[in-house]
Amino acid sequence: MSVDVKKIVLEIIEDVAPDEDLGGLNPAESLRDQLDLDSMDFLDIVMELRKRHKVEVPSEDYPRLATLDSCVEYLSPKFA
Amino acid sequence: MSYDAIIIGAGMSGLAAGIRLAMYGKKVVVLEKHTISGGLNSYYQRRIPSTKEIFQFDVGLHALTNFAKKGEKRKPLTKLLRQLRIGYDELELCEQTFSQIHFKSAKLNFSNDFELLQSEVKSIFPEEFDNFQKLYQYILEFNEVNLNADYLSAKKVLESYIATPLLREMLIAPLLIYGSAWENDMDFSQFVIMFKALYLEGFSRPRGGVRTILSLLENKFKEVGGELRYRSSVESIEYNESGVSGVVLKNGEKLESKKVFSSAGLPETMDMCQKDKRSIIGKLSFTETILVFDKKIKHSENEPTIIFYNDSDQYNYQRAQNFYDASSAVICFPDNYESQNKDGHGVARLTFMAHFDQWNNLEKPDYLTKKNEVLSESKRILKNLNVEQSEIYSDVFTPTTIKRYTNHFDGTVYGSTTKYRDGQTKIDGLYIIGTDQGFLGIVGSMLSGISISNLYGLME
Numbered sequence A: 001m002s003v004d005v006k007k008i009v010l011e012i013i014e015d016v017a018p019d020e021d022l023g024g025l026n027p028a029e030s031l032r033d034q035l036d037l038d039s040m041d042f043l044d045i046v047m048e049l050r051k052r053h054k055v056e057v058p059s060e061d062y063p064r065l066a067t068l069d070s071c072v073e074y075l076s077p078k079f080a
Numbered sequence B: 001m002s003y004d005a006i007i008i009g010a011g012m013s014g015l016a017a018g019i020r021l022a023m024y025g026k027k028v029v030v031l032e033k034h035t036i037s038g039g040l041n042s043y044y045q046r047r048i049p050s051t052k053e054i055f056q057f058d059v060g061l062h063a064l065t066n067f068a069k070k071g072e073k074r075k076p077l078t079k080l081l082r083q084l085r086i087g088y089d090e091l092e093l094c095e096q097t098f099s100q101i102h103f104k105s106a107k108l109n110f111s112n113d114f115e116l117l118q119s120e121v122k123s124i125f126p127e128e129f130d131n132f133q134k135l136y137q138y139i140l141e142f143n144e145v146n147l148n149a150d151y152l153s154a155k156k157v158l159e160s161y162i163a164t165p166l167l168r169e170m171l172i173a174p175l176l177i178y179g180s181a182w183e184n185d186m187d188f189s190q191f192v193i194m195f196k197a198l199y200l201e202g203f204s205r206p207r208g209g210v211r212t213i214l215s216l217l218e219n220k221f222k223e224v225g226g227e228l229r230y231r232s233s234v235e236s237i238e239y240n241e242s243g244v245s246g247v248v249l250k251n252g253e254k255l256e257s258k259k260v261f262s263s264a265g266l267p268e269t270m271d272m273c274q275k276d277k278r279s280i281i282g283k284l285s286f287t288e289t290i291l292v293f294d295k296k297i298k299h300s301e302n303e304p305t306i307i308f309y310n311d312s313d314q315y316n317y318q319r320a321q322n323f324y325d326a327s328s329a330v331i332c333f334p335d336n337y338e339s340q341n342k343d344g345h346g347v348a349r350l351t352f353m354a355h356f357d358q359w360n361n362l363e364k365p366d367y368l369t370k371k372n373e374v375l376s377e378s379k380r381i382l383k384n385l386n387v388e389q390s391e392i393y394s395d396v397f398t399p400t401t402i403k404r405y406t407n408h409f410d411g412t413v414y415g416s417t418t419k420y421r422d423g424q425t426k427i428d429g430l431y432i433i434g435t436d437q438g439f440l441g442i443v444g445s446m447l448s449g450i451s452i453s454n455l456y457g458l459m460e
């Protein structure tokens, strides 16, 4: 069964930045431009991926988490 | 015992750092010398002899700077609550009414709405209003968090914008006393941080005072699995060429870790490493007078929350020449936060700049006499401000009290004039958090603990 990576990422963002409205997010657009996320929040997204799903994201790969689409593309193989 | 990280000090920065590390599965212990947490901003209680009531006092906490409304974007307070997974509503913040910079020839009010300060400058210093607006623009565009910026004198920058000395002095005074380890001037980056914290964002206070903040931090730390040990004074930090290996407690117990985050202060931490420290001890310490009145304070005009009082038109921000310097004071009326209880007792708190050595050299009877002098000076100033009420309790604490309870050498409140902005020391694995990393105040020290533990505890 395939994992819904998008849902996983959204769940994490919801916990890391509870005051953000995640409705109407454009998956192709930068998360940073649409939400008030800074580097501390991105660190938390990476830390939560490790804590909850044992998925490692090395720091050189952080840019690949820029949009929801790129998150899915980059993370899916790691969940396979 | 072996840990992923050892944190020295259960003040604001140590607890915040502990939460971040424990939250992501690190085995962390916070070691605190005292029997309760809080450090420079802790609390105590006293029984009032006449009424037998028990009163709860905060050590500091005139004001939580950096006020932000719920959900307000890109604000330090919002960021820090997010990082600690603490809900905004849990702080139960009460906003200030307004505060006042009170000099001999002029008064300026400011509040959590920057427009008030702008309109005050416009009406009191009309010829400077455009200059003030230009300074404000420059501040908005300035990158104050660039850790590699060279020192830039805030007074020089102010001079280049504002011609009237009185306005310059009035603007910088609250920023100095709320956040400068240096005497009489500050780095412009720090000026910008403080300008935003006080004038653009403003003041509030949790309804329950500092205990609210501390119990939120303590509970969160326990919830994420951290270990907090009181009465655990670190005697020395162990290290060799390859870096830190752990700490030894006063009772001889050894704790191992390759990472130690110290909030004890830079000279204090160097002392634990048997390194020289005298040269870098900061000079600024304070006395604090707390007065409890039989009823709420009646103010002749309005009801300011904090008054930055100065009895001349030039502001001296420096170690007092004598025991204390009553020519200026920060005066806080905690009852004048919105939606605080309007019945019952009234409270006023006054801070004077002081001189540690002089207090430290006094014998007990003289010490008590001096404390009484501070008390009468405090009342004299309140009287000048038309606050005259019958008091049911008073207390004064001094630089030696601060030293005794926080272990900061010379009772310094804003730490050393040497700051390790990137948190790194010359010893591998030993990091400085809190005051001597460079972020001051309650909000600043928590952000310091968060950012340094993120950087060296999580991001490897």
Ligand SMILES: Cc1cc2nc3c(=O)[nH]c(=O)nc-3n(C[C@H](O)[C@H](O)[C@H](O)COP(=O)(O)OP(=O)(O)OC[C@H]3O[C@@H](n4cnc5c(N)ncnc54)[C@H](O)[C@@H]3O)c2cc1C
Residues within 6 Å of the ligand: B008, B009, B010, B011, B012, B013, B014, B031, B032, B033, B034, B037, B038, B039, B040, B041, B059, B060, B061, B062, B063, B064, B065, B232, B233, B234, B235, B263, B264, B268, B286, B288, B402, B405, B406, B407, B408, B413, B433, B434, B435, B436, B440, B441, B442, B443, B445
């Ligand atoms: C009177 C007063 C009023 C203030 N008012 C305000 C205010 O209104 N608003 C504001 O924002 N800030 C205020 N401050 C400043 C604020 O309290 C500090 O900036 C902040 O609390 C610093 O936190 P910290 O974690 O850096 O250090 P600290 O609070 O100093 O924490 C260090 C901790 O380490 C412990 N420690 C030291 N040595 C050892 C050792 N060897 N072993 C184990 N533990 C050790 C200490 O006991 C202490 O608990 C005030 C301070 C004072 C004194």
